[in-house]
Structure formats: structure tokens, C-alpha cells
Amino acid sequence: MSIMITGGAGYVGSHLAHALNEAGERVVVLDNLSTGFRASIPGNVPLIAGSIGDMALVTWAIAEYGIRTIFHCAAATVVPDSLSDPVFYYRNNTFASLALIEAAIAGGVEHFVFSSTAAVYGNTKFNPVREDALTLPTSPYGSSKLVTELMIEDIAKVHPIKYAALRYFNVAGADPALRTGQSGRKPTNLIKVAVQAALGISERVQIFGNDYDTPDGTCIRDYIHVSDLVRAHMNILDYLRGGGENITLNCGYGHGYSVLDVIAAVKSVSRTNFPIVYRERRAGDPAAVVADVSNLNRLLCWKPMYDDLEAIVAHTLAWERALLDRKSPA
Numbered sequence: 001m002s003i004m005i006t007g008g009a010g011y012v013g014s015h016l017a018h019a020l021n022e023a024g025e026r027v028v029v030l031d032n033l034s035t036g037f038r039a040s041i042p043g044n045v046p047l048i049a050g051s052i053g054d055m056a057l058v059t060w061a062i063a064e065y066g067i068r069t070i071f072h073c074a075a076a077t078v079v080p081d082s083l084s085d086p087v088f089y090y091r092n093n094t095f096a097s098l099a100l101i102e103a104a105i106a107g108g109v110e111h112f113v114f115s116s117t118a119a120v121y122g123n124t125k126f127n128p129v130r131e132d133a134l135t136l137p138t139s140p141y142g143s144s145k146l147v148t149e150l151m152i153e154d155i156a157k158v159h160p161i162k163y164a165a166l167r168y169f170n171v172a173g174a175d176p177a178l179r180t181g182q183s184g185r186k187p188t189n190l191i192k193v194a195v196q197a198a199l200g201i202s203e204r205v206q207i208f209g210n211d212y213d214t215p216d217g218t219c220i221r222d223y224i225h226v227s228d229l230v231r232a233h234m235n236i237l238d239y240l241r242g243g244g245e246n247i248t249l250n251c252g253y254g255h256g257y258s259v260l261d262v263i264a265a266v267k268s269v270s271r272t273n274f275p276i277v278y279r280e281r282r283a284g285d286p287a288a289v290v291a292d293v294s295n296l297n298r299l300l301c302w303k304p305m306y307d308d309l310e311a312i313v314a315h316t317l318a319w320e321r322a323l324l325d326r327k328s329p330a
């Protein structure tokens with residue numbers, strides 16, 4: 001019984017590849033390397049370089065490796081890009097996912113875990129937001145993921161495949177052992193952006209809006225350490241293998257930090273100062289999005305280890321320094 005991780009060369013997928021590999025699972029990665037890196041994958045894990053939308057390739061890989069579980073992490077993930085090129089986002093995230101799911105059901109895949117997102121909620125009025133809240137995405141990115149959730153839900157009603165849709169909140173941090181981290185060239189995650197400013201990789205941090213209805217006027221988000229998120233994936237695997245029902249779960253810590261909280265933490269942990277610049281609000285940015293994690297805690301024996309902003313920042317900083325060292329050999 002092997003496990004396929006789509007997008008396993010990316011940020012979340014590569015952490016998952018290391019964790020599953022370490023747990024003794026047989027893992028294979030399918031990734032088109034559009035934003036992922038071969039070096040992020042454990043050396044002994046095979047990489048199939050190709051697209052999830054290539055049904056012939058996926059069908060072959062499922063049979064060749066005896067895949068029974070798919071963790072579907074592959075996606076294009078940059079919200080502003082999705083606003084300027086919605087066609088690509090629906091093609092890459094939604095249509096290609098349908099091809100993957102079709103190949104999965106034809107190939108007898110039993111468990112399907114989908115990397116969904118808090119972006120499906122849009123401008124939620126309720127915080128913490130529950131999984132049964134209204135889903136009104138404000139970007140093609142969020143819509144492309146929501147439609148994929150709906151497709152899996154409908155398909156699993158008539159085919160013998162069990163699924164979990166995990167709605168990630170703001171994933172941050174890096175593997176504490178520095179085997180992998182967020183290596184992408186276009187960071188959009190605030191913690192990584194601020195860490196790059198702390199290290200002088202960028203000149204300043206832009207803050208989009210300081211007139212929100214929050215205590216300090218800046219947006220609040222629920223930041224979850226990538227290693228804790230991966231632990232939730234390991235737990236969901238046990239849950240599905242143990243006969244658990246189809247499920248949609250928020251993945252966050254259940255409390256949030258403002259943009260200014262994050263910047264203060266980065267300055268304090270890095271012992272640096274860097275300029276911040278206030279900009280207009282960005283279209284579609286909700287004031288606050290915080291996960292209700294009652295279902296995650298009730299259904300999975302999930303024990304987060306890094307629910308601590310300073311630890312998340314410290315691991316992001318260590319990873320960014322490691323990337324710098326790799327780029328400039330002594």
C-alpha cells in the first residue's frame with residue numbers, strides 16, 4: 001500500500017513527504033515542479049515529474065506503485081495571481097483535480113486527503129469560523145478549491161473512496177530539523193516576508209490596511225506551524241484507515257495574530273529592525289479569519305507542538321538563513 005503526495009515537492013507536501021517517509025510509509029511524489037523543488041523531497045522518495053491533470057500518467061503511477069492513498073497538495077496558490085489569471089487557476093486547481101480524482105477512483109484509491117483552504121470562507125462574519133459556515137470565496141483561488149471540495153463530496157457519494165478535506169489556515173514555520181521549508185520564489189506568507197526583511201533580503205514589509213475593525217487595525221490570521229499541520233495529516237490517515245467517515249476539517253490553532261503582532265515577533269526573535277510601509281487594503285482581504293478547531297480536536301488525537309508565534313518565527317528564520325547559506329557557499 002503506497003501513498004502518493006501530489007505537490008510533494010512544495011512547501012506543505014515536502015514536509016508531509018519527510019514525515020510519512022520517516023514513519024516507514026511507502027511514498028511517491030507527483031509534482032510538475034512549477035513551484036516545487038526536487039531537493040525538498042527525501043532522497044529515497046521517487047518523484048514523478050508531471051501534472052495531476054495528465055490522466056494517463058496518474059493512471060500509470062497508481063497501478064505501478066499500488067497507490068491506495070492520495071494526499072492532494074498540488075495547486076497554484078497565489079491569491080492575487082488567481083485574480084489576474086482565473087482561467088489558469090480553474091484549469092490547474094479544479095479541472096486537473098477532476099482528472100486526478102477520476103484516475104484515483106478508476107485505480108481503486110481508497111483514501112483521498114485534499115489540501116483545502118480557509119479562503120473558501122471569504123469574508124466570514126463569524127470568528128472562530130466553523131466548517132459549516134457559509135462558504136463565499138472572494139478569489140478564483142478560493143473558488144477553485146471550494147469547487148474541488150464539492151466535486152470530491154459528490155463523487156464519494158457514488159464511488160468507494162473516503163475523503164478528508166483539510167481547510168488549512170495560514171501555514172507557517174519550517175521543519176525544525178531544516179530538511180525542508182518554504183523555498184518558493186514568490187513568498188506571500190507574512191511571516192516569511194517579514195523574516196526576509198529582517199535578513200535584508202527585502203527592504204521593507206508592506207502592510208495592506210490599518211483601518212480594519214480589529215484591536216490594532218491590521219488583519220488577524222490563524223498561523224499554524226507546518227509540522228503541526230503535517231501531524232494532523234498523519235492523524236487523518238489513521239482516521240481514514242480506521243474506517244472514519246468523510247470529513248471536512250479546519251486546520252489552525254483557534255486563535256490569531258495581527259499583522260503588527262507578527263512583525264513585532266519577527267523583530268524581537270531576529271533582534272533586527274526593518275521599515276514597514278502602510279498601503280491601501282487589498283481587495284478581498286477579510287479583517288480576521290480564525291479557525292474553530294473543535295472538530296479537529298474531537299475527531300483526531302491531535303496534539304500541536306508549536307502553537308507559539310515565536311517558535312514559528314524562529315523556525316522560519318532558521319530556514320531562511322539555511323537557504324541563504326546554500327546560495328552563497330563559503
Ligand SMILES: NC(=O)c1ccc[n+]([C@@H]2O[C@H](COP(=O)([O-])OP(=O)(O)OC[C@H]3O[C@@H](n4cnc5c(N)ncnc54)[C@H](O)[C@@H]3O)[C@@H](O)[C@H]2O)c1
Nearest residue numbers: 007009010011012032033034035036051052074075168171
Ligand atoms: N501554504 C499555505 O498557507 C496554505 C494555506 C491554505 C491552503 N494551502 C494549500 O496547500 C497546498 C500546498 O500549498 P503550498 O503552500 O505547499 O504550495 P507550494 O506552491 O509550495 O506547493 C504546491 C506544489 O504543487 C505543485 N504543482 C502545482 N500545480 C501542479 C500540477 N498541475 N501538477 C503537479 N504538481 C503541481 C508545485 O510544483 C508545488 O510543488 C495547496 O493545495 C494550497 O492550496 C496552503
